[in-house]
Amino acid sequence: MAKARGLVEILFDTCKGCELCVNACPFNVLQLSDQVNAKGYHPSMMVNPESCTGCASCAMVCPDSVITVYRVK
Amino acid sequence: MKGNEAIAEAAIRCGCDAYFGYPITPQSEILEYLALEDPYNKRSGMVVLQAESEIAAINMVYGAAGCGKKAMTSSSSPGISLKQEGLSYIAAGELPCLVVNVSRGGPGLGSIQPGQADYFQSVKGGGHGDYRLIVLAPNTVQEQYDFVDLGFELAFKYRNPVLILSDGAIGQMMEKVVLTPQKDRSVTLPSWATTGKTPDRERNRIFTLNIETDVQENHNRKLQAKYKVVEENEIRYQEFKTDDAEYIIVAYGISSRICMKTIQLAREKGIKLGMFRPITLWPFPKQKLFELSKNVKGIFAVEHSCGQMVEDVELAVKNNTPVKFYGRSGGVIMTPQEVLLFIESEMNK
Amino acid sequence: METVIEKTNVNVDIEALRKEIIKEENIVFKKTIGLTDNPLSYCPGCGHGVVHRLIGEVCEEMEIIQDVIAIAPVGCSVFAYDFFNLDTQSAAHGRAPAVATGVKRTMPDKYVFTYQGDGDLAAIGTGETIHAANRGENITIIFINNGIYGMTGGQMAPTTLLNMKSSTSPYGREMDVHGYPLNITDMIAPLRGVCYATRQSVHTPANVRKAKAAIKKAFEYQKLKKGLSIVEIMSNCNSGWKMTPVQSNKWMEENMLENFPLGDIKVPQDK
Known part of the structure; x- marks a missing residue:
């Protein structure tokens, strides 16, 4: 069976860059961006999208509900 | 009928939904009478609950009033002091409710005999902030009775707490009272009440915090405008x-x-x-x-x-x-x- | 949508991936309709946001949004009434269980929950908490324990650990002066009016899932009129603790959970 593949969308301007999702991701998919959002935070973003399985661990720990998770099998 | 009992009977008959109280002399008969009558099971379905403190009782009133229910509490001077925080919130949140003060001699624990030393507390705003209570002062047992229904009417008309400032003498006095027929408790609740957010409307919020100063000032202006209307229309003597x-x-x-x-x-x-x-x-x-x-x-x-x-x-x-x-x-x-x-x-x- | 997915040093055709995967039917997680669109006022990484979301998700999944009345406290979560997409009352400091009592007694068919922090519930509102529990009020208390007063700037709470520093215990909480950390959930659990008492946390994805299950259970017990349910949720306060969010979760696991062990404290005895 093929590995599930996932993708996350992170709201750029609502993310507070707390890094909890980066830490929670089992596959090191996420990192904080070098860019600064409207609130002055470095939002989280995908850096290794090919590793994402859509497990939603990032979304689980996200306090601000800024992550939408997609998954295909 | 005793003055305190008249308040309790009036509450049942005017269709009050809930009474939350705490014992204190000289008004304990209100809670006792309601407990004995057991309106929840035997009469109108009105909730009667002895709270753990006057503070809890007034906040129970806040909760029920926030749901658009006719809610009341009663106490005597030291207990009314404890309710001041809640009254400030109720006035700020524009909730209708009825509070009865069968007042006694103060300050402090004072005495358990009648007193009228809670006038400042009642009419000048006993709690913090710019707010007003509508204050009714009965001088007969009949008025004790009548002012309960009147109090709720004014409370709902203006979305404002109403205080009946009685005293230990009127509360303990026995006089003849003409009773009114039992009214039904209201089944339709006001549109602003927290009754569960249905998809057809925005959520209802009962709150008193406005971090932005101009928002708070506008809220205060709105309250003051309301108080002005009350002053123009509700003077009784x-x-x-x-x-x-x-x-x-x-x-x-x-x-x-x-x-x-x-x-x-x-x-x-x-x-x-x-x-x-x-x-x-x-x-x-x-x-x-x-x-x-x-x-x-x-x-x-x-x-x-x-x-x-x-x-x-x-x-x-x-x-x-x-x-x-x-x-x-x-x-x-x-x-x-x-x-x-x-x-x-x-x-x- | 204000989304960004940046291509950095990886050699993946991100646009093709997006096209393939980002479809409505592939969504496995999105923000619950139990919350409003208002951005949360909490500090980055604060556990409050997670717990808010879990409550919203439970209300959405149980399809009870129209039947819930929430009671917000005073503290960091004072604005909860702007975040829950629910009818909400904001109570005075510590009085939420009394307000909830007034609501539940007059609206017995509604789900009523309070959302309170440790200062609100375990200090100024101790009396209201214990008596609502003892009466067996059919309400749910969601109790956020982060061991500190966050809103007012990191003062000592009843739940602050011994030797833990705060702005009012700058040399650490001393037993001789301040007493011991108060474990109020264990304290009220034996009361016969309490049907369900549990302590959860939201510092890892697995714990988040467990916490959500606990909240759901509490709401279900409320529906069955079993009495008061309390779900204590251990949370971080990275600003108050002066750590990064990631550090604070680690610190919590290493220090707080010893005093406040996770797990069910009381579950309903009958089926």
Whole structure:
């Protein structure tokens, strides 16, 4: 069976860059961006999208509900 | 029927949804009467609950009132002090509710005998912030009864807490009462109430916090505009032999009952004495008192306190005529004779 | 949508991936309709946001949004009434269980929950908490324990650990002066009015899932009129603790959970 593949969308301007999702991701998919959002935070973003399985661990720990998770099998 | 029992019976009959109370002398009969009647199971379905404190009771009222229910609590002076935080929140959140103060002598634990020393607390805003309570002062057991329904009517009309400022004497007094038929409890709740957010409307919020100062100021302005409407429309008072009076007593509650006798005694001696009784202590009937004061030689503010309402009397009279104060406090009840003696001594000065 | 997915040093055709995967039917997680669109006022990484979301998700999944009345406290979560997409009342400090009592007694068919922090529930509102529990009020208390007063700037709470520093215990909480950390959930659990008492946390994805299950259970017990349910949720306060969010979760696991062990404290005995 093929590995599930996932993708996350992170709201750029609502993310507070707390890094909890980066830490929670089992596959090191996420990192904080070098860019600064409207609130002055470095939002989280995908850096290794090919590793994402859509497990939603990032979304689980996200306090601000800024992550939408997609998954295909 | 006892004054306190009249309040309890009136609550059931006017369709009140919930009473939350805590025992304190001299008003415990209200909770006791309701407990015995058991309206939740045997009559109107009204909730009756003894809370763990006056603070909890007033906050239970907040919760029920926030759901658009007719909710009330009662207590006596020290307990009413504990409710002030809740009253400030209820006024700020524009919730309708009824609070009864069967007041006693203070300050502190004071005495358990009747007192009227909670006037400032009642009409000047006992809690923090710019708010007003509509304050009704009964002087008969019938009025104790009638003001419950009236209180709820005003509370819902203006979305504002209403206080019945009674005293230990009226609360403990026994008089005949004409009862009214049982009203149904309301099934339709106001549109602003927290009843569960249905998809067809925005969520309802009951809150009192406005971090942004201009928002808070606008809220205060809205409240003040409402209070102005109340002042224009809800003033209530009673005049007694004022038509030919040369001197006028201003008294409310138990003091006004005692002064009825003082007036009778004075009239027997040929002294043209009358009485003006504010029924709404807030809004205070200042305009009417101002008019009356133009045509008399003196005004006597008589209270069971060390002088509280007298300040509003002086403000209303505006130097038209001398205002003198007579009061007893600490739970001591004045006699009609001693009031007359005071008036005579002042007249002869 | 204000989304960004940046291509950095990886050699993946991100646009092709997006096209393939980002479809409505592939969504496995999105923000619950139990919350409003208002951005949360909490500090980055604060556990409050997660717990808010879990409550919103439970309400959405149980399809009870129209039947819930929430009671917000005073503290960091004072604005909860702007975040829950629910009818909400904001209570005075510590009074939420009394307010909830007034609501539940007059609206017995609604789900009523309070959302309170440790200062609100375990200090100023101790009396209301214990008596609502003892009466067996059919309400749910969601109790966020982060061992500190966050809103007012990191003062000592009843739950602050011994030797833990705060702005009012700058040399650490001393037993002789301040007493011990108060474990109020264990304290009220034995009361016969309490049907369900549990302590959860939201510092890892697995714990988040467990916490959500606990909240759901509490709401279900409320529906069954079993009495008061309390779900204590251990949370971080990275600003108050002066750590990064990631550090604070680690610190919590290493220090807080010893005093406040996770797991069910009381579950309903009958089926």
